[in-house]
Amino acid sequence: MDFTFTLNPLLPESTVYSLIGLAAIPLLLALLARARGAILRSLALLALALALLNPVARSEDREPLSDIAVLVIDQSLSQTIGRRSQRTADVARQLADRIANLPNTELRSVTVQSSAGTDQEGTRAFESLGTALADIPPERFAGAMMVTDGQVHDVPKSFRAQGYDGPVHALIAGTRNETDRRLVVERSPRFGIVGQQQTFAFRIDEEGRASDGSPIEVTITYDDGSSSSFRARPGQTVEVEIDIKHGGRNYTEVAIAPLAGEIALQNNRTVITTDGIRDRLQVLLVSGEPHPGERTWRNLLKADASVDLVHFTILRPPEKQDGTPVKELSLIAFPTRELFVEKLSEFDLVIFDRYERRGILPTVYLNNVVDYVRAGGAVLVASGPDYASPLSLYETPLNAVLPAAPTGSITVEPFKPQVTEAGKRHPVTRGLPGSETTPPSWGKWFRLADAAPGTQGHIVMSGPDDKPLMLLSHYGEGRVALMLSDQAWLWARGYDGGGPQTELLRRLAHWLMKEPELEEEALAGRQDGRNLIIERRTMADEAGPVTVTTPSGQKVQVPLTESSPGIWRGTLTSTENGIHRLNDDELSVVAALGEAGTKELEELIATDQKLRPVLDETRGGAYWLGNDDNIGGSIPRLSKLGEGRAYSGSGWLGLKANGAYRVRAVSELPLFATFFGLALLLGLASLTWFREGR
């Protein structure tokens, strides 16, 4: 038990001293005059003064407080390579054990993780340390130990400026002579026109070892699976032209050959995401005769900013002549040769609108159309009663691509077009406005050419008695659609409430032109927070699981469930940023979680250089854990040291002993405010009187 003495004056101290001063003046005179009893009187005054100042003896019951050390465990993406994560976990556990054995020391642990939001920020180790320090009093801080690869991206200029005085140590979970080759993106294109090329600029950097400068193989892989390769020298900016293969997101992977013995391959590749913008689509519309639905098609295609429409209407078939001089006619020749021989392949879509064989297109031209579809073109036959007639397009070579054969009869009765079960799955007719209700909330049509569907294609809309109304099919590389009624214009005119003809025909035309959004068989991944949402569109009854390959090479199977007809979804929560590869039995795509160029994977070499300023400032040290395979052997000995010394040395790591304590109880003993004080005062006064009375 420790005692301390303090004064606890009964009157304000200045008052006490003034009174004593006043009383001391006559006493001083008496002493000078050598008056009798002056010494005793002085002693009495002194006793009185002590009584007024009231000295107190205080004893404190103290409890020593533990010192708190902070362990920052780096679990960022760059810590996952090689043996780092295992080494880090081992070291963290052993350090915790050793700290538990140190006297009067406790440990707080925090981890640093990469999340979707930290792509451009990297490892925020000091931010995590700051979070841990928030409830640690500065006088108890014993120091911080970071188990990391040293690739920390928020090293402050001064750690002490935060008010904590203790060592910061770095335990580097790597080896000193690591080597790494990496690909550095200098410039990447954001978008480009489909079919053209864009310039991508990059550099190859090598770290940890002087490069011999020999060319390195670079491979470019497109998301359709095609690839090309060439060689480039490290340290130089390389520009390469990449193709924009299709509309929508284009993922192009650029990979460089690995360096023998390098620590990580993740930064040997990158994925460039480029938005492919389609050039204007060329549509050829051939109307077999003027009819009301023709204007519906024209208005739709003309209003579409991405379409160039070439429209021909057969105003007068060759067999009808009235002898009017040509100069009085506003008719131009149908440039069939130019359209169907020379320039057919330039069109993205050919529409036959109520077209009948009337000796205008020779058979050989229609054969060209079949070849055109097989090679990737698209044909829409928007038919009406013409399809059932002997002059039907089906009676031409074009029947090779058509998904239904006319029976020759025509159904004439009011009916509401229905979206079939297959149609509910197909992007062209899925969720068509008005199809939510049964029967659909759109207007009636009155006419339908009867047709028997073949084995190809899907019936996505049907008429009365489930007769096919709209069929979609693939032929070779191309696509074919068949409409068996010409009355979509009734919807446009608002009859019986109208209907979604604009939406339906627009989707139909763009599906034919291979708009990626309308693909019926598609696999896609998109980011939602830390989740990768996998969406599979399919016409099949089942969608199998999708295998996701994460950036670190881990393979995860994700089962899918049907969320709405034709759409199957699954979710994967991934802690890794970067390119995830998605595969199922048929399709293979890539999806980016976070930015593909995440800071974590830029530099991977273990280093103590980034942390060095803070280590030096706080007199902490760097310890390399990976010098040998004997992990435990590299962990420094821990010891506690008083203030004002270096906290690190070869093989040992120091933590600060603060000696902080807490007062549990206080007891006080007044020394003069007792009977002893009273007796002393009275005794001295009596002695004075007795001496003076003599």
Place this chain on the structure above:
Amino acid sequence: MTSVLKQRTAVEPGEPMGIDIERDEIVFFPLIYWPVLPETPQLSPAALAKIDKYMKNGGTILFDTRDAATAVFSAGGISPETQALRKLLANLDIPPIEPVPENHVLTKSFYLMQAFPGRFNQGQLWVEAQGEHNTTTDGVTSIIIGSNDYAAAWAIDANGSVLLPVSPGGEDQREFSYRTGINIVMYALTGNYKSDQVHVPALLERLGQ
């Protein structure tokens, strides 16, 4: 008219039908020919709404006052038929109209022509003023107003012989009245197709470059 269309063009129309504007559904007709009678009764609001919707959704009505020859004898040059038409149109949302301009699609939708005679040839043909196209339609006029008594010039009996003479006369004028009819039907069916045709050579030129 139907037989002329069948004979000369790719259009194979159904038989023309008489309609009762109050009672019949008109949405199926691409073109309505409306001879205006002096004693045209006031239409019910429902019928007016029907006509308005028809015109706004891309339908075309050809009003024929048939008074080109007689108008000059009427007070102020305004015949009873014209008055009846004005009364009718006053209750409809009619866009501004103008005489058929020289470059209008009606002048080239099948035949090239600048005058549009019927039984008479003095009457002017009026269409919706061009320029600010209504975005809900494709700029195709929803109203054509003439006074040349077109149906009378087109009329034939069961034997195919004409019913009425044309004035001032000549089979040339009858031929041109047929051509007017064909152009109007073609226009109603193909819209601005002919005005776009001038761009086709340029589009084709660009292809394959």
